[in-house]
Amino acid sequence: MAQAVADSPIPEQSGTNYINAQKGILSWLLTVDHKRIGLMYLASTIIAFALGGFFALMLRLELLTPKRTIMDAATYNQAFTLHGAVMVFLFIIPAVPGAIGNFVLPIMLGAKDVAFPKLNLLSLYLYWTGALFTLSSLVTGGLDTGWTFYVPYSATTGGAVVKVTLGVFILGFSSILTGLNFIVTVHKLRAPGVSWFRLPLLVWALYATSVVQILATPVLGITLVLLMMERVLHIGIFDPALGGDPVLFQHFFWFYSHPAVYIMILPGMGIISEIISVHAKRRIFGYKAIAFSSMAIALIGFLVWGHHMFVAGQSHMAATIFSFLTFLVAIPSGVKVFNWLLTLWRGSIKYTTPMLFALSFMFLFTIGGLTGLFCGMLSVDMHIHDTYFVVAHFHYVMMGGTVIAFVGGLHHWWPKMTGKMYGEKLGALSCALVFIGFNATFFTQFILGSRGMPRRYYNYLDQFQPLHQFSTVGSWVIGLGFIVMAYNLLASLTSGARAPANPWGGKSLEWQTASPPITENFEVTPKVTHGPYDFSPEHQ
Amino acid sequence: MSTAETTAESGKETELSPQFHVAHHFDSADTQFDAGRMGIWLFLVTEVLLFGGLFCAFAIFRSWYFDSFVEAHHHLDKVMGGINTVVLISSSLTMALAVRSAQQSKKELTAILLAITLACAFAFLCIKYVEYSHKFHEGLLPGKYFSAEGFHTKHPGVFFAIYFMMTGIHGVHVVIGMCLITWILRRTMRGEFSSRYYAPVEGVGLYWHLVDLIWIYLFPLLYLVG
Numbered sequence: 193m194a195q196a197v198a199d200s201p202i203p204e205q206s207g208t209n210y211i212n213a214q215k216g217i218l219s220w221l222l223t224v225d226h227k228r229i230g231l232m233y234l235a236s237t238i239i240a241f242a243l244g245g246f247f248a249l250m251l252r253l254e255l256l257t258p259k260r261t262i263m264d265a266a267t268y269n270q271a272f273t274l275h276g277a278v279m280v281f282l283f284i285i286p287a288v289p290g291a292i293g294n295f296v297l298p299i300m301l302g303a304k305d306v307a308f309p310k311l312n313l314l315s316l317y318l319y320w321t322g323a324l325f326t327l328s329s330l331v332t333g334g335l336d337t338g339w340t341f342y343v344p345y346s347a348t349t350g351g352a353v354v355k356v357t358l359g360v361f362i363l364g365f366s367s368i369l370t371g372l373n374f375i376v377t378v379h380k381l382r383a384p385g386v387s388w389f390r391l392p393l394l395v396w397a398l399y400a401t402s403v404v405q406i407l408a409t410p411v412l413g414i415t416l417v418l419l420m421m422e423r424v425l426h427i428g429i430f431d432p433a434l435g436g437d438p439v440l441f442q443h444f445f446w447f448y449s450h451p452a453v454y455i456m457i458l459p460g461m462g463i464i465s466e467i468i469s470v471h472a473k474r475r476i477f478g479y480k481a482i483a484f485s486s487m488a489i490a491l492i493g494f495l496v497w498g499h500h501m502f503v504a505g506q507s508h509m510a511a512t513i514f515s516f517l518t519f520l521v522a523i524p525s526g527v528k529v530f531n532w533l534l535t536l537w538r539g540s541i542k543y544t545t546p547m548l549f550a551l552s553f554m555f556l557f558t559i560g561g562l563t564g565l566f567c568g569m570l571s572v573d574m575h576i577h578d579t580y581f582v583v584a585h586f587h588y589v590m591m592g593g594t595v596i597a598f599v600g601g602l603h604h605w606w607p608k609m610t611g612k613m614y615g616e617k618l619g620a621l622s623c624a625l626v627f628i629g630f631n632a633t634f635f636t637q638f639i640l641g642s643r644g645m646p647r648r649y650y651n652y653l654d655q656f657q658p659l660h661q662f663s664t665v666g667s668w669v670i671g672l673g674f675i676v677m678a679y680n681l682l683a684s685l686t687s688g689a690r691a692p693a694n695p696w697g698g699k700s701l702e703w704q705t706a707s708p709p710i711t712e713n714f715e716v717t718p719k720v721t722h723g724p725y726d727f728s729p730e731h732q
Numbered sequence: 733m734s735t736a737e738t739t740a741e742s743g744k745e746t747e748l749s750p751q752f753h754v755a756h757h758f759d760s761a762d763t764q765f766d767a768g769r770m771g772i773w774l775f776l777v778t779e780v781l782l783f784g785g786l787f788c789a790f791a792i793f794r795s796w797y798f799d800s801f802v803e804a805h806h807h808l809d810k811v812m813g814g815i816n817t818v819v820l821i822s823s824s825l826t827m828a829l830a831v832r833s834a835q836q837s838k839k840e841l842t843a844i845l846l847a848i849t850l851a852c853a854f855a856f857l858c859i860k861y862v863e864y865s866h867k868f869h870e871g872l873l874p875g876k877y878f879s880a881e882g883f884h885t886k887h888p889g890v891f892f893a894i895y896f897m898m899t900g901i902h903g904v905h906v907v908i909g910m911c912l913i914t915w916i917l918r919r920t921m922r923g924e925f926s927s928r929y930y931a932p933v934e935g936v937g938l939y940w941h942l943v944d945l946i947w948i949y950l951f952p953l954l955y956l957v958g
Contacts, residue, residue: 303757304756304757305756305757306757307757307767307771308767308771309755309757311771368778372771372774372775372778373771375770375774376767376770376771376774379767379770380758380763380766380767380770381757381758381763381767406774406777406778407777407778407781408781409778410778410779410781410782410784410785411781411782411784411785413782414782414783414785414786414901415785417897417901418785418789418897421874421897422875425874425875425876425877426874426875426876426877427874427875427876427889427893427896427897428874428875428876428887428889428890428893429789429793429875429890429893429894429897431875434875434876434887434889434890435797435875435886435887435889435890436875436890436893437792437793437796440789440792444785444788447785712756717759
């Protein structure tokens, strides 16, 4: 490591660590330790992922045959709404910042905690409260608007719109507070020697994410307040019958929800930068390019929301500009992918589970990104808008990108979080299953969509059945992959080998302390003299 | 962590109040103050964006229903709105003075100024209540509930939807501000603030100025612009 203080050897396993420092349920519920909060986020978001995944499997099962297979059309509408809402608001948005970010960001900075530890705990409680409201719709009538809550339908349907939007409103506060906390932490709590260009790239990615969280989420907040008012009091801002404008809702909604796509993918990209560099033992290629491309994605991401509304009746001028700006996003995304590739070049690549996930990410994210260009092109979008092509595209980015990066990061930092090594063989198997199942499920949907299969439909033409069946079988393979992964990780808690402080030979600060770390993270505040990716021999 | 070494700017003894201590994860009280201040500013950014959505809706509907907005805005009480503007600006002044006196460790003066600020906020809400009850009485209400007679333009309810949402959410912020001012007033009276520790007073002050600033935009846009 590039540490001046690294003369004293790092204790491989400390007797006391953040997990066993205090006992009892209250010591967890009232903790302000960022690592414990991160772990609770991890458990919560994984439960949400399992729930959203269950809905997904049910949806795919229903689509095995045209017409009814296992549920009626109304239940189907509720299932895809909850699948989307749970995955977006309860899993993808909070998962990487809340779980992995909370755990590693302060350690990467050499800090003892985030800037506002109590606020951090409040974020978690707000997350739980918001989740409770959102999921309460399950037992109180369901919601069938889709996760986008488009008016005028959401203002008139009988579903539990107010409960869910209130839940999402509260989740927004949680997201804002996490972002605020991270930004202040990165500015104020870097250890001596940790300059901006010695920050690990995950920190840059989380910083860019936090900027988006702070600037976009309040607009979603006000939109949801107006939607609730529309529904309860019929104030007429979105209702065309009263003079309102439903397209205004779409503008407001996507002003948040498009940047939110970058809240979802940017931290994933940060994780990939860490994994690629550490598991190939290679200084990251184009550090500054990757760091600035995160900021560029965050900023351009605010200017492209109109590409969700190409067929919603906006002017040709607006559509053309939004289309052009959408293509701009491809540049910083491409910068990242090529820099990762060049980092691998002549690296000593180890095919560990995190690396396998990172390689999967590069493959799947590239497909997801390139098909995004199809959707951003006005003439093509006319044909593929609201078809399975779009569904496949965003699953390649969100699941093939973010989820794969998240589980890759989970394996990468699992030894640090738990002090246990997972099994590499089962890890590789789970990665292979998820990768194969994922492509079987979603590549098929590109074909379905290009042939005209509309999204969110309960019934379909007989000619689509073989592809739908192939996709459904693929979803079972994904499910199996995640079950293997869950078994592998959980089994490691009881029977895994004890993790050394630095199992991968990483150079960033989180690998310079015990696994699991002590409550204060470091015995002595580290003094950093080199960057986080110095794998050259003189620094070994 | 030693707090005695943290006064870089002066060589004299620190005047931290006994209740204050530097949290374990900060290396000095100054870093902690800076972090807190930065957090408040970032929070204010989110507030600006929250209201930004409403201002955006205002601009769109005003251009759509220009005649209706002109007709409807004559039904707002310019005198009461004007008085409220003066009341809020005054409260901002007393708030700024309260922060200054807290920085100078003048406990009694800070308490008095905060109390005046609180009284102004209360007066603002009372006047707002009178205005609202007139609107309710005359049926000048949003959307479906709009029932006033004698309007010549289409969809006047949209103006009142915007009016009630903007002033209503602003009013909620005034109420939250009053709670916060009460909180720091109590802490001031307990002697928790001094020239070395006044971050909460300053933070609440910044928030209160933002609430004031938003009203300074709301008043001309809703009441005055024809």
